[in-house]
Amino acid sequence: MNLHEYQGKQLFAKFGLPVSKNVVISSADEALNACRDIGGNKWVVKAQVHAGGRGKAGGVKLVSTPEEAEEFANHWLGKRLVTYQTDSDGQLVNSILVEECTDIGKELYLSAVIDRGTQRVVFIGSSEGGVNIEEVAKKTPEKIIYEPIDPLTGPMGYQSRKISKVLGLNSDQSKQFSIMLPQLTNLFMSNDLSLLEINPLVITQGGKLHCLDAKINIDSNAVYRQPDIQKMHDPSQEDPREAEAAKSDLSYVSLDGNIGCMVNGAGLAMGTMDTIKFFGGSPANFLDVGGTATQERVSKAFKLILADPEVKVVLVNIFGGIVRCDLIAEGILAAIEEVGVSIPVVVRLEGNNADIGSKILANSNAAIVSLNNLEEAAKKAVELSK
Amino acid sequence: MSILVDKDTRLLVQGFTGSQATLHSEQSIEYGTNIVGGVTPGKGGQKHLDIPVFNSVHEAVEAVKPNASIIFVPAQFCKDSILEAADAGIKLIICITEGVPTLDMLIVKKKIDELGVTLIGPNCPGVITPGEAKLGIMPGSIHMQGSVGVISRSGTLTYEAVKQTTDLKLGQSTCVGIGGDPIPGTSFIDVLKMMEADDQTKAIVMVGEIGGTAEEEAAEYIRDHLSKPVISYIAGQTAPAGKRMGHAGAIIAGGKGTAADKIKKLEECGVHIAENLLQIGSKVKEVLG
Numbered sequence: 001m002n003l004h005e006y007q008g009k010q011l012f013a014k015f016g017l018p019v020s021k022n023v024v025i026s027s028a029d030e031a032l033n034a035c036r037d038i039g040g041n042k043w044v045v046k047a048q049v050h051a052g053g054r055g056k057a058g059g060v061k062l063v064s065t066p067e068e069a070e071e072f073a074n075h076w077l078g079k080r081l082v083t084y085q086t087d088s089d090g091q092l093v094n095s096i097l098v099e100e101c102t103d104i105g106k107e108l109y110l111s112a113v114i115d116r117g118t119q120r121v122v123f124i125g126s127s128e129g130g131v132n133i134e135e136v137a138k139k140t141p142e143k144i145i146y147e148p149i150d151p152l153t154g155p156m157g158y159q160s161r162k163i164s165k166v167l168g169l170n171s172d173q174s175k176q177f178s179i180m181l182p183q184l185t186n187l188f189m190s191n192d193l194s195l196l197e198i199n200p201l202v203i204t205q206g207g208k209l210h211c212l213d214a215k216i217n218i219d220s221n222a223v224y225r226q227p228d229i230q231k232m233h234d235p236s237q238e239d240p241r242e243a244e245a246a247k248s249d250l251s252y253v254s255l256d257g258n259i260g261c262m263v264n265g266a267g268l269a270m271g272t273m274d275t276i277k278f279f280g281g282s283p284a285n286f287l288d289v290g291g292t293a294t295q296e297r298v299s300k301a302f303k304l305i306l307a308d309p310e311v312k313v314v315l316v317n318i319f320g321g322i323v324r325c326d327l328i329a330e331g332i333l334a335a336i337e338e339v340g341v342s343i344p345v346v347v348r349l350e351g352n353n354a355d356i357g358s359k360i361l362a363n364s365n366a367a368i369v370s371l372n373n374l375e376e377a378a379k380k381a382v383e384l385s386k
Numbered sequence: 387m388s389i390l391v392d393k394d395t396r397l398l399v400q401g402f403t404g405s406q407a408t409l410h411s412e413q414s415i416e417y418g419t420n421i422v423g424g425v426t427p428g429k430g431g432q433k434h435l436d437i438p439v440f441n442s443v444h445e446a447v448e449a450v451k452p453n454a455s456i457i458f459v460p461a462q463f464c465k466d467s468i469l470e471a472a473d474a475g476i477k478l479i480i481c482i483t484e485g486v487p488t489l490d491m492l493i494v495k496k497k498i499d500e501l502g503v504t505l506i507g508p509n510c511p512g513v514i515t516p517g518e519a520k521l522g523i524m525p526g527s528i529h530m531q532g533s534v535g536v537i538s539r540s541g542t543l544t545y546e547a548v549k550q551t552t553d554l555k556l557g558q559s560t561c562v563g564i565g566g567d568p569i570p571g572t573s574f575i576d577v578l579k580m581m582e583a584d585d586q587t588k589a590i591v592m593v594g595e596i597g598g599t600a601e602e603e604a605a606e607y608i609r610d611h612l613s614k615p616v617i618s619y620i621a622g623q624t625a626p627a628g629k630r631m632g633h634a635g636a637i638i639a640g641g642k643g644t645a646a647d648k649i650k651k652l653e654e655c656g657v658h659i660a661e662n663l664l665q666i667g668s669k670v671k672e673v674l675g
Contacts, residue, residue, distance in 0.1 A: 151489075264542055266633045270621035
């Protein structure tokens, strides 16, 4: 689960980290008051969407009158912002962050991730901020530090000094950072984050460390124990079909092809997509219907797949393990009838009682092609999609 | 011989009286697995499936001396259950449950490494040594005792690989599902090491998927330490970047973890690639000659 920048900054503030004075607005008529409340004579207005690359796409602006801020809000609220990180539809802007302007001395980079290799939370720091960190890693790896945090000790002072050195901090800033590092670790651990990124972390002209951006992702497996984070969930930032799938506890990702896929198991679902591609077709989605492909789940899956107007054929690939294939076949038939599927459905059943299952499907009145062999099933689906 | 589990395995089931645990315990018993006890706090003293239930792992260890444990408890209790089993001295723990918080696993992994415990999973189908013991949720019927070791991050993809090697009469030595989470208890390399030392295993099938760099690390290990042929299939060649594909660990992040990178590295290190999942069995047959 992802947070908006303004939500991230609320968390930062809660944990004592330095962020700009700000107000978040959801209608343009709040803009004037927001600027007045913040004070000063320059503000930064930022469209709030779950995607990076906002600045280049026109979603961030420096304004010098409250009226300009209002104009910006009028322009963006309710519209969709398209950046290099979004698809061509972009993301809906339903709030704007108004911030006091910060005088930037230098831009740095700081993030923390759960690193799968070291199996630790690792802080990544660089003296090169405000740019794409992957590029920095490629071109000048010596400007980046990776510092793993031992879960039993937490961050130590020497680690803070190590990172400070690579960031190029002077001794006063290094002291500031030694306070920030435990705060950030605490924020990461107590909220079950999977990513925390401050790009840029800046040194102000007054020599203070300051968090100018906040990108936070939460571990989906742990959201259940984070009631405050749950309240920050913004479904408008998600693909509507993916959000719908999540409600039914189905794992779904929409793709741009025309062969709908319904598979049990995440690995096999990816393998099925690859197989379709291998035979010259194009998958419309990833969908893991789960270990128990019951009528209820299959019905929901069909509804999701058919909501995509591009889909011309559905390939159902079930490896019946413990669950008998004849029961799955009956579930599929009932679901097809319930949902009213009118496009061709190719079903491949394998495993326990697969033969009986296939016979049940073949003898039905529905427009089903039933094949035990995945190769034939995939080829058939590709043929029907052309 | 085989690895991890065999007919001498004495299995304890944690979360024994739940519906999933009950279903899969019945299947395992039918397969010939020796389940010596179960744990459900508050239900100690009862019998379930004719097997004694205990309130704690420590009590079960005292009474029925299990040497392996399988965990079916809900995700929020897995950290506790794994550490309980480890504290009670069990050296092989298999966690089937999906959805364990990643930060829980950071602590668990550090602790089990300290204690010298092998944890398989979480979010995995378990381990089976065909003809001897089944500790997991895989369908026993598709397996056949034989010479191919199977290691996989995915359940149903393992079944595909197993079915194909059974159809070709190669059979399997042991199949290990290491699970689809970002921090697995046991890595590809851990299992490769065991399979290299196992006489029964003649070839190894390694089924990987997008996300992380475990396959790349395994590739280097294979190049440097393995004499047995390894055949690999990587799922997710058509997966988009930045999207979690079902498994918590199956995500291409920051340009890292693509199927193409993994396949390239594996090929460079002398691993045989099954380009498509349909070719896993035939590739093994071809390599074994």
